[in-house]
Amino acid sequence: MIIKNKKGLWLVDDYDSTEDPIFHRIKKIIYKKKTKYQEVAIVETAVFGKALVIDGIPQSFEKDEFIYHEALVHPSMVLYKNPKKVLILGTGEGASLREVLKYRCVKEVVAVDIDKEAVEICKKFLKKFHQNSFYDERVNLVFCDALEFLKKTEEKFDVIIADLTDPYEKSQALRLYSERFFKAVKEKLSRKGVFVMQSQILSIVKHEQHLKNRKKIKKVFGKAYSYRTFVPSYSEPWSFIIASERNPLRLKKNEIKKRLKENKVKTKFYSAEIHFALFALPPALNFVK
CATH class of the missing domain: 2.30.140.10 (Spermidine synthase, tetramerisation domain)
Structure with a gap:
């Protein structure tokens, strides 16, 4: 406030x-x-x-949003070799879109947001965030409820990214933190597709919401991989969850470097080395299973 x-x-x-x-x-x-x-x-x-x-x-904040958005997007993008179709649920300021579009292998990105007016505001005032990603010819902007989109679309996606607002009482995304939503996501993934979502704070003292999300995702997908990074403006370690047949820690460092190089992806935070550091949770968080 x-x-x-x-x-x-x-x-x-x-x-x-x-x-x-x-x-x-x-x-x-x-x-x-x-x-x-x-x-x-x-x-x-x-x-x-x-x-x-x-x-x-x-x-998100101008000076460090790249940490959050690179952590959200890149682990899943390198996990699925050369994704061609990507779905973003929660377009917002367009920064997640910006990161996805760095991959030359991507042919189409469907970006869904319920609030067209909010996106237009971001287009106008947050150009450093989106860097004109909204206007890329590969982008298809859709303004509707994320769950309704998943129910109606017949498309399948290699990577699905849920960059949703937190599940506070008034949030439009509150009902999306549910098994029903995760089941709808799973149905729209291509074979060996990867799902990732932002999952709030994951620390020794604050982790309740992350555990709730993880439990539901694991029930639907069978596997869930938690990771986190410190975001200075949040003053907390922020977390994410990947659902995938392949364990993101099974990737080889050279494999990650090769995929980034082939797509000419330039980052300020994410790297092959950072990839593994993101998933390294301390012993005090061993209960995240």
């Missing part, structure tokens, strides 16, 4: 704990509007630059 006190404007991230909120000083509110589905704000923060805020909850 955005608050004002004697020291100015603040973006307060208290989604995970009202007892331990994170404060970001706001230099200015660039744009703010209530769409049909949610409240969207673009703010300029003092430390992390521009930020996308949905229903008062910060989604």
